[in-house]
Amino acid sequence: MKAHFISGLPRSGSTLLAALLRQNPRFHAAMTSPVGGLVDRMLEAMSEDNECSVFISLEQKLALIMSIFSAYYHPQAEKEVIFDTNRLWCSKLPLI
Numbered sequence: 001m002k003a004h005f006i007s008g009l010p011r012s013g014s015t016l017l018a019a020l021l022r023q024n025p026r027f028h029a030a031m032t033s034p035v036g037g038l039v040d041r042m043l044e045a046m047s048e049d050n051e052c053s054v055f056i057s058l059e060q061k062l063a064l065i066m067s068i069f070s071a072y073y074h075p076q077a078e079k080e081v082i083f084d085t086n087r088l089w090c091s092k093l094p095l096i
Contacts (some may be wrong), residue, residue: 003073006083008087027081028082037088046061066085069082
């Protein structure tokens with residue numbers, strides 16, 4: 001699965017862009033997805049604020065984050081490209 005991210009300020013055209021991309025049957029592009037929020041909560045749970053975070057390696061953290069994408073987009077697995085739309089991605093550029 002190739003994942004691309006659509007993010008922008010309100011009224012910037014991201015919803016229109018997703019609608020245009022959806023016209024191609026090889027692509028999946030929906031309205032705002034919950035994936036950004038799920039990733040944010042997972043990162044929070046693995047942060048230094050959690051005393052158990054020292055037991056989670058960097059590789060495990062990456063695998064856990066990737067599993068969120070895999071599980072959420074499993075129904076669209078046949079699509080060549082997944083476009084995830086969420087304004088939260090602007091704040092997660094280093095992660096992406």
